[in-house]
Amino acid sequence: MSKKAIKPSLKNPFDPPEKVEFTIPGEISRATGGYEEAMKEGYDLIQRPTKSVSIDQIEKQHFKKRMTVWERIRVLTEKEPNILFQNWGKNLDGASLVTGILNVQGRDVAIYGHDFTVRAGSMDATNGKKLARLFQMAGEKGIPLIGMNDSAGAFVPAGVGGLDGYAEAFTALRKISGVVPSIMCMFGFNAGGGSYLPRQGSFVIQPNDTFFGLTGPGVVKSVLGEDITPEELGGPKVHGQSGVADITVADEVAALRTAIMLLNYLPDNNSVMAPFQPTSDPLERKTWEINTLLKKAFNSPTGFNTPFDVSIIIQQICDHGDYFEIQPDRARNAITAFGRLGGNVVGFVANNSAVDSGQIDVDAAFKIARFNRFCNIYNIPIIFMEDTTGFLPGREQEARGIVHAGRAMLDSIVDIRTPRILLIIRNAFGGAYASYNNYPTGADLVLALPTTRLAVMGPAGKEFVYKDELRKLRNSVAERVKNGIQQRVEAGVKEDQAKKDAEKEAADWLKAREAELNLRYEKELMNPKEALSLGSISSIVMPTDLRQVLGENLNFLLRHYTPSPMQSVQREFH
Numbered sequence: 001m002s003k004k005a006i007k008p009s010l011k012n013p014f015d016p017p018e019k020v021e022f023t024i025p026g027e028i029s030r031a032t033g034g035y036e037e038a039m040k041e042g043y044d045l046i047q048r049p050t051k052s053v054s055i056d057q058i059e060k061q062h063f064k065k066r067m068t069v070w071e072r073i074r075v076l077t078e079k080e081p082n083i084l085f086q087n088w089g090k091n092l093d094g095a096s097l098v099t100g101i102l103n104v105q106g107r108d109v110a111i112y113g114h115d116f117t118v119r120a121g122s123m124d125a126t127n128g129k130k131l132a133r134l135f136q137m138a139g140e141k142g143i144p145l146i147g148m149n150d151s152a153g154a155f156v157p158a159g160v161g162g163l164d165g166y167a168e169a170f171t172a173l174r175k176i177s178g179v180v181p182s183i184m185c186m187f188g189f190n191a192g193g194g195s196y197l198p199r200q201g202s203f204v205i206q207p208n209d210t211f212f213g214l215t216g217p218g219v220v221k222s223v224l225g226e227d228i229t230p231e232e233l234g235g236p237k238v239h240g241q242s243g244v245a246d247i248t249v250a251d252e253v254a255a256l257r258t259a260i261m262l263l264n265y266l267p268d269n270n271s272v273m274a275p276f277q278p279t280s281d282p283l284e285r286k287t288w289e290i291n292t293l294l295k296k297a298f299n300s301p302t303g304f305n306t307p308f309d310v311s312i313i314i315q316q317i318c319d320h321g322d323y324f325e326i327q328p329d330r331a332r333n334a335i336t337a338f339g340r341l342g343g344n345v346v347g348f349v350a351n352n353s354a355v356d357s358g359q360i361d362v363d364a365a366f367k368i369a370r371f372n373r374f375c376n377i378y379n380i381p382i383i384f385m386e387d388t389t390g391f392l393p394g395r396e397q398e399a400r401g402i403v404h405a406g407r408a409m410l411d412s413i414v415d416i417r418t419p420r421i422l423l424i425i426r427n428a429f430g431g432a433y434a435s436y437n438n439y440p441t442g443a444d445l446v447l448a449l450p451t452t453r454l455a456v457m458g459p460a461g462k463e464f465v466y467k468d469e470l471r472k473l474r475n476s477v478a479e480r481v482k483n484g485i486q487q488r489v490e491a492g493v494k495e496d497q498a499k500k501d502a503e504k505e506a507a508d509w510l511k512a513r514e515a516e517l518n519l520r521y522e523k524e525l526m527n528p529k530e531a532l533s534l535g536s537i538s539s540i541v542m543p544t545d546l547r548q549v550l551g552e553n554l555n556f557l558l559r560h561y562t563p564s565p566m567q568s569v570q571r572e573f574h
Contacts, residue, residue, distance in 0.1 A: 046086060049095040049118060057117040065209065066188055067252055069098050069113035072148050075256040076111065077102045084137075085130040096120070096155070097127040099134045101143075104260060107268065107275075110138040113148035116188060120152035123193065128165020132172035139176035142269035146259055149198045149212070150188035166193035173200045178377050178566070181266045185255045186245070189230065191216045199244065202374060203262060203326070205255045206236040206245040240329035243367060248329060265324055265338035265345050267378050270565045273558075274345035274380055279319040283342050283551040287316045291543040294451060304426065304453065304522070307353040310385055311335055313425070314348050317383075317547050323348065326371060331363035336371040338380075342551045344558060347375040349437075350385035353426070360432055361392040365405035372412035379563040381419040381554060384437040387426045410435040414442060417566075419557035421550060424448040424528070424537065429455055439536060444557055447549065448537045453526035473513050480506040 044051075050070065061068055073081050083100040096119040099112045112134055114121030138145045154162030170193075173182075177200060184198035185205045190212035198204055198212070206212070213234030220226050220233065232238070239245035247262075249255050267274045290313050297306040314337060315321045323339035333355040337348045349368055351358035360368075375382050391397075391406055413435065421444060422437045433454060437443045448454070484502030489495055531537045541549045 049098070049115065053115075053117045061117055064188075065251070066116070066150065068117055069115040069148060069150070072113055072187075072252065072256060073098075073100075073102065073111070075253055076109075076146065076260065077104050079103045081111075085133055096122055096124075096151075097130055099130050102146075104146075104263065107263070108141070108143045109263070110134055110143055110145045111148070112145075114151040116150045116152075119155060121150050121188075122152050122155035122158075123162050123165045123169075124155040124158040125161035125165045128162075128168040131165075131169040135169070135172035135176050139179045142180060142271065144180050144263060144266060144268055145176075145182035145201070146263070147182065147184040147198055147201060148256075149184060149186050149190050149194060151190055151194040153190075153192050153194050163193075166197065169197055170200065173197065177202075178270060180269045181374075181378060183259045183262055183266075185252075185259055186210050186212050187252055187255070189216070195234075202266075203246045204239075204244065205247045205249060205258055205262075206239055207249050207251050207255045208236055209251075211235060212239070237329075240327075243327055243330045243363070243370070246327050262324060262338075265340075267380075267563075270377055270379065271563060272379065273563045274378070276343050276345075277319075277340060279340065279343045281319045284548050286544045286548075287546050288544055289316050290546060294449075294543055298451060304451070307355075307357060309354040310350045310352045310358075310387060310425070311337075313385065313546070314339060314350060317341060317550060319343065327367055331361065331367045333358055333361065334364035334368055336367060341383075341547070341554055344554060345380055346554060347371065347380050347382040348385065349382060351388040353387050356392065358388040358427070359390060359392040360388055360406070360409070361397055362400045362402050362405040365391075365402070365409040369405075369408040369412040372409075372416060376412070376416045376418055377566060379418055379561075381558060381561075382416065382421075382437075383550060383554070384420065384422045384443075386422060386424045386428050386433070386436050388429070388432045388436070389427050390430045390432040406431075406435065410441070413437050416442060419444055419554065419561050421553060421557075422446045423541070423546070423550070424452045424454060426451050427453050429453075445553055446537050447539055447541045447553075448528045448531070449543060450528070450540055452528040452531075452537070452540075453522065454528055454531045454536070455526045469517065470514070473510060477506045477510055480509065 058068060067075075079102070081100045081102050083098060085099045096115050097112060098115055100110075102109050102111050112131060135145070154166060156162070158165075176182075181203075182201035183203050183205065184201035185207075186198060187207070187210060189210070190198070192214065195212040195214065211230035211234045215223075217228050217230055217233055220228055229235075236245060236248035240248040247258060249258055264277075265274055293308060293312055297308045298304050300306045311323075311325070314323055314335065318339035318341060323337045325335065325337040327336060333352050335348065335350040335352050337350075339346055339348055349371060351360070372382065374380075391402060416437075420437055420442070424447070426449070428436070435441065439446055481499075481502045484505055485495070485498045488498035488501060493501070528537055528540060532540065
């Protein structure tokens, strides 16, 4: 047995040697000359990025559970990619970045991907120009962009050229922000410019076992003396909760498949609608499950204070129950998602009482504002679902800037020009109602369920509405305690015990009277009647008719909406 190590190879030993002929089939053979030599050199240039990479480099990539850029392209499409800007020199400068146009489910999509097997996917001046040209082309032709980021950063031997390359790419990508949507997949270990560039995109998808951030753990250790793992510093759990990553997934294949799914809900550019998809799910389908959900929740011992997951309602409304949630790991007290209703793409913005009673905090406000701005720019109608007791109070929220976050959310709602509907499910109190897509802030239609409780304040509002009655009740407590003690002492009860019993009886009596006022406040003011009479609500909708009513009104609004770019270019980040 041979003790010589067998080195892996991509070549099949039984295949005949590859020979590329630069002649026309059937052509009579003539002596070759300069033409054939030029053809061979050109062919070698085209093949250089793939042919010159050693099997060792590909093995290293696979050992780290990563694909090569060419394998990633194959996941996105089965058709041959149109590779543009084949700018690479004799030392493979420029070859560490692949740019092209793919046919993804019948749509032209601009793509770029770092080839980590060539110079660790690093950036040089040539790469920057290639990226800038690709971004400019995507904007001019009006086609979406998918980025596959797997780069060690700027190519150090290139000097300032690598930094100029990044700067040129930053600028070009910013200029098409708000013109065409972009989806960025994060692979491998990206730092510095490798994280700034993709975060300029519309959406960022990050798989497990990846990192991206301002600096790596090594720099943190040398500057701050802090030991930290890549996962703790810039992994998907960190970025998923902060909103830096919009979607986190298990692996690279899931990231690419998720990008294709997300693309299905996005238009090509800001002057057209998202693709219409005919559905066999009838618009008249009764949403019985929503009725069952609300019945079980509100007939429970906690009554109308019972939390429930609003995503169930979104699921029941959407065609075949299919929807795509954005930032699902961040601020779960608010749900932002794309779905289809009657074949039309629609954005959903919903308070989720299952988390923190659906109160709007800093993270939820920024999450909603970001989503609203995207839908507004790209002609996507929005259905708002309201069920919140208001903005989350407290010192922590004020210190984090809840006023600024709430203002960003309100501004994004006021600026919306696409068709939009508000559905009030249950609670709509105070400032949260006033800044959540009602008629004064520009809603096209405001609907409400019979379970709506619309008021300036929640149950605490009884303190203001029934102020005089409450004052009389509370002032009478002392007299009731005094009479109770006297009656018990006369009946032979010791004074200490008599006082304790009398105070308890008076407290129970006051609690019962306040509960009666609570119920009275809910029946008189915490309901849709006053808002309906004032025109703040247009109509009441039964839970079983939600899909049909929302779908028919959405179709009406879309029939009278002309998709177009904003009057001036609007960026996706405020």
